[in-house]
Amino acid sequence: MDNPRILIIDDDKDATDLISARLKSHGFLVSVTNIPEDAFEFIKENTPDLIILDLVMPGVDGSEILRKIRLDKKTREVPVIVLTAKLDQSDKVSAFNLGAQDYITKPYEPEEFLARVKVALKGASHGAVAKKIKNILITGGAGFIGSALARRLLAEEYKVAVIDDFSTGRRENIQDMLNHKNFSLIVGSITDETILSKAVEGSDLIYHLAATVGVKNVIEKPLDTVIYDTIGSSIVLKYASAKGIKVVLTSTSEVYGKSKKYPFKEDDDVVIGPPDVNRWSYACSKLLDEFFAIGYYRERALPVVIIRFFNIVGPGQVGRYGMVIPRFFKAALQNQPIYVYGDGKQARCFTYIDDAIDIMLKLSQSQKAVGEVINLGSKNLISIKDLAQEIKRITRSSSKIVFEPYQKYYGSRFQDVKKRVPDLAKLKKISGVTPQTTLPEILKKMKRYFEENPKELDRI
Ligand SMILES: NC(=O)c1ccc[n+]([C@@H]2O[C@H](COP(=O)([O-])OP(=O)(O)OC[C@H]3O[C@@H](n4cnc5c(N)ncnc54)[C@H](O)[C@@H]3O)[C@@H](O)[C@H]2O)c1
Structure with missing residues (x-):
């Protein structure tokens, strides 16, 4: 220059x-x-x-x-x-x-x-x-991604406070951190403004992950989904904005809805289904969160980073709310039928948790990421049918793969998304990296994890 x-x-x-x-x-x-x-x-x-x-x-x-x-x-x-x-x-x-x-x-x-x-x-x-960022608040920190993030931040010597209402979060996820001198747990909901405002008070950075998640959960509780995933987020942003505290907001590939334009790019139009199909309450709520966050950024200069996750997997994730990989491992390792919903041709890209955490940290430290919506996913595309076969193969399971109609699990008005593939150009441009763990590596790691922690299978 x-x-x-x-x-x-x-x-x-x-x-x-x-x-x-x-x-x-x-x-x-x-x-x-x-x-x-x-x-x-x-x-x-x-x-x-x-x-x-x-x-x-x-x-x-x-x-x-x-x-x-x-x-x-x-x-x-x-x-x-x-x-x-x-x-x-x-x-x-x-x-x-x-x-x-x-x-x-x-x-x-x-x-x-x-x-x-x-x-x-x-x-x-x-x-x-x-280095001046010391105190970090994670909403939803007892969940799968939040607890992995907390563990990583503690290892990097930050002070971490977690707020969680344990709706889907688990004590087992944070057990190893409970006695750590830099860890504190606040049990409560982000919609409780008294608790939340106090939690925000001493924070330098907020990772907002608390949300009603999981297809099964969302379908059964569309009202909770809308309340926690929009009003909850708006409260987090309101108190963060009052103190000028940066918020890293976690959104989802669900916001692309039924779009058939592949790969999904951050500025693509979204195609969301009707409100009487419960599934879309999640996509709509998360999209509204993005609008809230961008509004706070543009009108109040609150620094925000919006990350759209694409199927993050790893230890600590449970299958009972609809997450497929833990559910398939449990069935395969117990030689029980592996239930594939629909024809199994629906395809997803899976991202390993360690890659997701590395990239989240990079994005949260990047000035270029502020005010941006960024996909965080991988190129590990696989159909659910092939995924079932692969998990069966590597676990040497005698499970049968059984195809069941979606309706049996998710009701008559369920709509699924055929394929979800992220465009990663923006992620690469801003963070300089994309997730590198391949699907065979992910499945190998998951297999080893369940073999070493057999009790986890009971919690799935
Ligand atoms: N795992 C994925 O593949 C994925 C994909 C897309 C988006 N996300 C987003 O990432 C975030 C974390 O997801 P996860 O997979 O770790 O799910 P999770 O269910 O394991 O974590 C969510 C956590 O939020 C807590 N929570 C829910 N409502 C709350 C409330 N009102 N107050 C306080 N705590 C509350 C839950 O108890 C749980 O611990 C969510 O916002 C989710 O939408 C995850």
């Missing part, structure tokens, strides 16, 4: 003189103002390569300026360094959550300052800032 253009918004003349002189001597084009309106006038005319913003100026709300910078199309992606005489931890975190790349406190040391400007210009976060 030749002669990068830097806009400094600061009222401390001595400090800005010192910094500008240093930056100018290194070829930067520097403009300085202490008036927010002038700053936005400047932005209208020129797009700066970097903005340096004093967060605490008399009579000026620095966070509001940062919010506006992130809402303005021209400056949405521009790196921002936040300056201040002193910042407390919550200011640092909310500045980071609002998309600041770095913060620097007074007194400024010119060489160090210059080095950090160069890092910020590359669009990279300064390590010190990323």
Whole structure:
């Protein structure tokens, strides 16, 4: 980048003189103002390569300026360094959550300052800032994905609080973490605003996973699905927004509905079935969550990342709510009939949990992911009939594969989705990676898991 253009918004003349002189001597084009309106006038005319913003100026709300910078199309992606005489931890975190790349406190040391400007210009976060995220809240953290995420975050030395009402979550999923010094459990629903507002209070980042899930569950409880999956999410976003806390919201490939355009791309139209087919209550609710999240991002500058999962599988998942892989393993390992619903030609792409967690962490740390909807799935496409045969083969089971009409399990008005394949270009572009565990590897891992934990079969 030749002669990068830097806009400094600061009222401390001595400090800005010192910094500008240093930056100018290194070829930067520097403009300085202490008036927010002038700053936005400047932005209208020129797009700066970097903005340096004093967060605490008399009579000026620095966070509001940062919010506006992130809402303005021209400056949405521009790196921002936040300056201040002193910042407390919550200011640092909310500045980071609002998309600041770095913060620097007074007194400024010119060489160090210059080095950090160069890092910020590359669009990279300064390590010190990323580390400031300490307290993480996971809604639905006693569930399959939430508990795996919590375990991983604890291993990376974050403090993790989980809120879960144990509707589908299980104590076994979090048993190994209950006594960990950095783990805390709040038993309750995300729709309980007293509990939720307290849980959000001390958090720096929220992963929102709590939801009524599973085809069987959704079909039996369409009202719970709508209530928990929309009102619950809106409450999480409301309290996060009040504190400027970033939310990683987990959505689903179900939102593509009955679309037959393959692969599914994030900006494709969705084709959702009618409201009297209970199954669609889930897709519709999760889609509404995405609208809520995007609304909070666009109108209130709340940093959000929306992840659409495609059939995540791994240890800790149960089959009783309709998840197919644990259900097939249980039947195969117990030499019981493996029931395939419909003709078994319906096909899905399965993603291993460890890949999903790795990528979730990458996305939650990426500035490019903020305000975006991103597919998280794999290329491991297989029909359910072939999946049953493969699980039967690798477990050397004597189970019979039995085809049953959907209606027997899901009622007369059930509608299924023939095929679900994610387009992964956006995921690759933003995170740099896609899930790598192949289907044979996934099934091998699952087989080993059930062999080593035979009691899990009883819990499925
Ligand atoms: N597993 C997948 O393949 C998949 C696919 C698409 C989307 N997702 C999404 O990922 C998230 C996690 O799914 P999962 O597979 O781990 O399911 P899960 O059922 O294991 O986890 C959901 C957790 O949320 C909890 N919960 C539900 N309602 C709650 C409420 N009102 N208050 C507090 N806790 C509540 C449950 O007890 C459970 O622990 C969900 O939002 C789901 O929609 C998962």
